[in-house]
Amino acid sequence: MLTLYGCLRSRASRNAWLLHEAGLDFRHVPVIQAYRLADPEAPDAPLHTRSPDFLAVNPNGHIPSLVDDGLVLHESLAINLYLARRHGGALGPADAAEDGLMGMWSLWAATEVEPHSIEILYNRVGKPPAERDAAKAEAAVAALRNPVAVLDRALAESSFLVGGRFTVADINVAEVMRYALPAPELFTDAPRVKAWMEACHARPAFRRMMADREREPA
């Protein structure tokens, strides 16, 4: 029995997408970020990241978490690597070399891309207009130029990142790079990244996740 904790307007989107790709049944507990609630202490507040019931699952107080038959895992990208390896068939590695490359791309997304892509998201669309910092978004765009070029070159060799087929590496990198889409100027010189993102987002499993996400409270 698989249980995914975390609303889909969070990094849990990555896990829901992969679970749909793998055709896995799961229970979804839509824990919300505490900072999004006006009064997290209110008796009718929904389950959130500072609720004692959720902190008992993940003491980090962050979403998502996954429980698989008693095994508790946090960190969205690690959860996807685990799910792909254990339950994901061809989404996971065929051998140790592929496993290494899937881990590399996932850590690359976390360290080379996400600190910048999240600033683009926050400062171009996420925050209320008065709180956005245009200079921070610009700095993030500048910092992402080389990572986007690296990704574009990798996609020149194959339409997918590892093993010549769609895998967890594509999901993990595409989900982190999605936060940079409010900076379209990043992708004009990276036609392969653009085409790859569009192909990722045309997949039925991604569209199903996004449709579920749209139905969640804003």
Added chain:
Amino acid sequence: MLTLYGCLRSRASRNAWLLHEAGLDFRHVPVIQAYRLADPEAPDAPLHTRSPDFLAVNPNGHIPSLVDDGLVLHESLAINLYLARRHGGALGPADAAEDGLMGMWSLWAATEVEPHSIEILYNRVGKPPAERDAAKAEAAVAALRNPVAVLDRALAESSFLVGGRFTVADINVAEVMRYALPAPELFTDAPRVKAWMEACHARPAFRRMMADREREPA
């Protein structure tokens, strides 16, 4: 044949430590960070992260990278997960659950700890005194309080992070947390983290790596 690129005064220290733990022979190419050189373009400059010869190995221009019999990997934590799984014996996972937990702790180190621990290192000891920002170091200490508490609680259940034995998860987390040691106030309420770090740093493989590191140019 294993080749590790990157001087030991960099995240390559993590990989050298694991390679020694596993008793693996490797060729070490001490690529240096370009920003540490007064003139990276000088004809007698050592091999560095912007040298064309190194960019041909890692177009990200960052160290470390590893080459294992033709397989090229970047990202220090991913390199260690790969080495442990493929060549590391008991340092690596015994099953998919352990593999998932080792990945989780490594991503946890990268996302919950390193963005803050590196600020402590830079702003308390790394930068020249006039360039240090005490407020940034303070903010990083505050941000690490909960991650350190989470780690301390995890170590209450076992002296090691995964599987009741010393593994790649301990190396990856200890190396990221090492950057926070210039903030000893973080560890006074986390006695298990303190004892675990001391045990990690007493290991012969860690000491061998640190001795090699001390012999590198400052």
